[in-house]
Amino acid sequence: MKFGILIMDGPYQHQASDSAYHFANAAVAKGHEIAGIFFYNDGVNNTTSLMTPPQDDRHISKRWSDFVQKNGIDAIVCIAAAKRRGITDANLIKGARISGLGQLTELGIKADRLVTFGD
Amino acid sequence: MLFTVNKSPFTAGNLKSCLRYVTKESPILLYEDGVYGAMAGTALEPEMKETLKTNRVYALREDLKARGVANTIEGIQLVDYAGFVDLVAEHNICPWI
Amino acid sequence: MGEEQYDEEQSTEVQKKFLFVFKRAPHGTIYPYEGLEVILIMAAYDQVISAVFTDDGVYCLKKGQETAAIGVKEFSITFKVLEQYGVEHLYVDKEALSARGMTEADLVTGVEVVDKETIANVIREQDVVLPF
Numbered sequence A: 001m002k003f004g005i006l007i008m009d010g011p012y013q014h015q016a017s018d019s020a021y022h023f024a025n026a027a028v029a030k031g032h033e034i035a036g037i038f039f040y041n042d043g044v045n046n047t048t049s050l051m052t053p054p055q056d057d058r059h060i061s062k063r064w065s066d067f068v069q070k071n072g073i074d075a076i077v078c079i080a081a082a083k084r085r086g087i088t089d090a091n092l093i094k095g096a097r098i099s100g101l102g103q104l105t106e107l108g109i110k111a112d113r114l115v116t117f118g119d
Numbered sequence B: 001m002l003f004t005v006n007k008s009p010f011t012a013g014n015l016k017s018c019l020r021y022v023t024k025e026s027p028i029l030l031y032e033d034g035v036y037g038a039m040a041g042t043a044l045e046p047e048m049k050e051t052l053k054t055n056r057v058y059a060l061r062e063d064l065k066a067r068g069v070a071n072t073i074e075g076i077q078l079v080d081y082a083g084f085v086d087l088v089a090e091h092n093i094c095p096w097i
Numbered sequence C: 001m002g003e004e005q006y007d008e009e010q011s012t013e014v015q016k017k018f019l020f021v022f023k024r025a026p027h028g029t030i031y032p033y034e035g036l037e038v039i040l041i042m043a044a045y046d047q048v049i050s051a052v053f054t055d056d057g058v059y060c061l062k063k064g065q066e067t068a069a070i071g072v073k074e075f076s077i078t079f080k081v082l083e084q085y086g087v088e089h090l091y092v093d094k095e096a097l098s099a100r101g102m103t104e105a106d107l108v109t110g111v112e113v114v115d116k117e118t119i120a121n122v123i124r125e126q127d128v129v130l131p132f
Helices: A016-029 A041-047 A060-071 A079-084 A102-110 B014-021 B032-038 B045-052 B061-066 B081-090 C031-045 C055-061 C076-080 C094-099 C116-124
Strands: A002-007 A033-039 A075-078 A096-099 A113-117 B002-005 B028-030 B057-060 B077-079 B093-095 C017-022 C048-053 C089-093 C112-114 C128-131
Touching (some): A002 A016, A002 A041, A002 A102, A016 A041, A016 A060, A016 A113, A016 B081, A033 A041, A033 A060, A033 A102, A041 A060, A041 A075, A041 A079, A060 A096, A075 A102, A079 A096, A102 C031, A113 B081, A113 B093, A113 C128, B002 B014, B002 B032, B002 B081, B014 B028, B014 C116, B032 B057, B032 B061, B045 B057, B057 B061, B057 B081, B061 B077, B077 B081, B093 C128, C017 C031, C017 C055, C017 C116, C031 C048, C031 C076, C048 C116, C055 C076, C089 C094, C089 C116, C094 C112
Parallel strands (some): A002 A033, A033 A075, A075 A096, B002 B093, B057 B077, C017 C128
16 A cells, blocks of 8 residues: 655654654555655654754654665655755755655645644 | 544543544544553543444554553553554544644 | 656546645644645645634634734635635534634634534545644
8 A cells, every 4th residue: 555644743842753753664564655755844854964863862864864765765845844944955864855735735646545643 | 534643632632522523433543642541540531431332442552651551441452553554554544633 | 866756647637535624723833824835735736625624723714813913924814715726615613613602703704614423424535634
């Protein structure tokens, strides 16, 4: 089955990004396809390469970057939300791309399920 | 239609409002702080037991464990993330977050 | 990435039912505003779009909002014109509205105040539900 994932909240403050990550991993482990991950609202903050968490904590943006590259998943960061929050191509994690909100609709159409994680 | 709830029922109205819309065949999954709604011995237990008469209720094992909730209401089924994925594969999802 | 571009032609042949659930009040958080932004973009895709307003989401539709003094956009007026964008229904939960001391007369025009059973049925019919 094709899953789409929408992440609407930022890293560390809420569990949303962690939940989405564990869900996405479990889906891939079960042989499902992730048709795309869309980062919206504060969710775009999950995609900054500038975060430097303490070494004993999970590195949320690196984790997403590794995951989407390893599995060839389209990771889309909403351009309007990214601009508001200072996320640009210069500080975007590898494996993600900045694009328009229309991509969320495309993902909703393309995926069999669109699963939203947020606060 | 699978309803998912991620807030504690003691601080947010998500679970309560979700229960207004669930129909008989709709399973409910509690995750993140939503799993506090699955704990036994709370003021909410009678309502959850009432819900269990008509609906399947699931709680995410990883989130229960993280919060030290070992004693859950009888009839609530525990699932891990793989089970969460299975539920979403079986049903369309209505995230009541 | 870039190698996995969507095929717009193919995608738009599919018509799905999308439901936007507004459960949060406006201005306190950006969620309802961002939900509206998604609707406005999605309207160009020839999908079946509806919205439900329940819980504090009913406040999004309240008449008389003036946001200039807090420096944020007033967007309740945009809900009024959604019909022109092909959004078929804006359902408002009757009990959520009355619990907040309001009636249909307190809301912007073009909405349908309905009972929870109607909303339950609407939810059940959807392909995609997006919470805001």
